Amino acid sequence: MDHTGGTAGTLDEALQRLHASGPERLGRLTNHAPMAVEALAAHGRSGAVHRWLDLYAPKLEEFPGTVETVTGDNWREALGDPRRAADWIAYFGRETEERPWRDVLAQWWPRLLPGMYGGSTHPVIRVGHAVRTLLSGDETEPRVAELAHGLGYWAARHRPVTGVAPLPGAAGAAAALDAVPPIPDRDSGGFPARLGRVTGLPVWAAGVTGPDEAHRRLTELVRAATHRYATHGHGEETMLVHAATAPNAVLRTLPALPRALWVPGLRAAWTASAAVTAMYAPDAPVAYELPGTFAPEEVFERALAHGDEHVIKFTDTALDVGDERALAAALRAVELSVPLA
Template sequence: MNDLDGALKYLSNSGPEFGPGVSNHGPMAAEALGQLGHTAAIGAWVSSYRKVLYEDTYGRFQEITHDNWRPALGNMRLLGDWTEFFRRELDGAAWTDVLARWWPRLLPGFAAGGGHGVIRTGHAVRMLKESTGPWRIEELARGLGYWAARYQELPEEPSTPRKRDLAQAWEAVPKLRSDQGMGMIFRIRLETVWLEPDFAPAVDSLRLDDDADRALSRLTRAAAASYLTDDHKTPMAFVHALTTPAAVRLVLPSLPTELHWPSVTAAVRFSAAIRSAYGTGQREHHPEEPAQDYATLAERALATEDPHAIKYVEACRREDRLSPDPTYAIAATDWVRRCETGSF
């Protein structure tokens, strides 16, 4: 089992979460390994990672249809029904058509599973752009199904004047005044954002741009910088503030143009919510080691066996190539070091 399709098949009986609500990163990290040039290592990595995963025990309770889908959003009990619904959708239409139809419907619930509904969908889309095998179609069904079942909205304030550029809006993000739900399960902590009245006005002050790709680059660069210099104690959260918008970039070429900017604003809202929930402020970053090249970082990430190390290195490398900035490699080096030492 050295290829991605074999890995997807091997992981097909694993559930979308394990432990205390931690998302299953197997398919995403396996795909990222291939992108990093380590296809031959996929089989051994997946075999090891599968040991920590739970069986997929989600049953069927309600048939989801085009008439009753909306009230089923956010109901994790219906995960099996959501996945089966998207299997039927993908069986009867081109995957690009299904994606274009359901992406805007799910977009308001962008925070699903701490962003992992979006990330898993993004990796599935990149797989399908390379090849449309049955296990890749199944992975898209699972990504969309997980997103729908864990659907989670964040506060909005549409009447806010859009006067700030991304850097200004990012700087305006408030730190939450409540420690309620603080921890590693992002979906629980992000519920607390609703208690912060200044959050939505800060995010919705973002001025619309005509270049979604450029806006995403600014966002991922801001997320990498915040990982390094914000006054926080949870670097894991800030890893997701970058990998989630980076996953949106994987999807944009397969979406109608009119969905590009709404996708960017949803990504900004999510990453800003991570920043608000886990800490803003300022601290000086003192690197433990110089920034490493991405080939070295990929080798080190693989050696840790940590899926977050693999995914973060791949996302930082991709974002750095699109809009070069040393912040990406500095952040990736620091995160890999943390994964090696368990200091996260």
């Protein structure tokens, strides 16, 4: 893990470079670069960080302008307003300068968690990458600032999911994902429109009350969603990666949170993974096997050579799972996705 020592400064340099850019582009598409460069550094590929950023740079936009300062008194009215992204990032920048970042995260996790579905779940994924970095190495200013950017983006894109009826579920995560009913009219609309058509999801892990069981179930969910991509990723090669990467972001964040917040994290992560499955799953699975024998490092090298930001981040999650089926899913993402030009 390349978070400490000689070349760790490369990640800090990249984050400083990226903090001059906004969290989105074209008013709706997420800036994935902070997450991707963290994944590269985490897998010992700091030498590729700036080369990759040079390729991704055309997708970056300038940092947005401010509207009105977010404070401890007016934050509720600014929550979920994407025009306030800069205001929110500035707010969390001040908060993390004045207090330990873990305290800020613990205060805001229960406030933000119900709205983790905005921004196609990218805000919580960005927070998960930032927290992994902070837990793995020095708490440098750029890394703490990255957490502030992630939390600010989440607050600006905060969107709850309501009116989702509980449907019969299954004991295991894989079977529960299989039981997710597809939304109507899956061929039209972006993420927000499709999310509005999710009206019912299977019950899974609803009875979990203990933090250790919540951690175990989240691990199971990430594994199941990652494995499922190998056979279902063709439904939508980009969006379906979030069925795995969003719950994995929650899983990565748990060690930095009070244990009392672990169960709510599990429940929100299941809703996110199941909703993405409902929105983009194909009509039928296809058979897919690992095409040969590959070490995890080889699979990550293929993802880096491909270059697509979602492929890199999904492969990062697949390597967390670590088994042969997860590696097959990562290679399936390489096969299905358009490379970064």
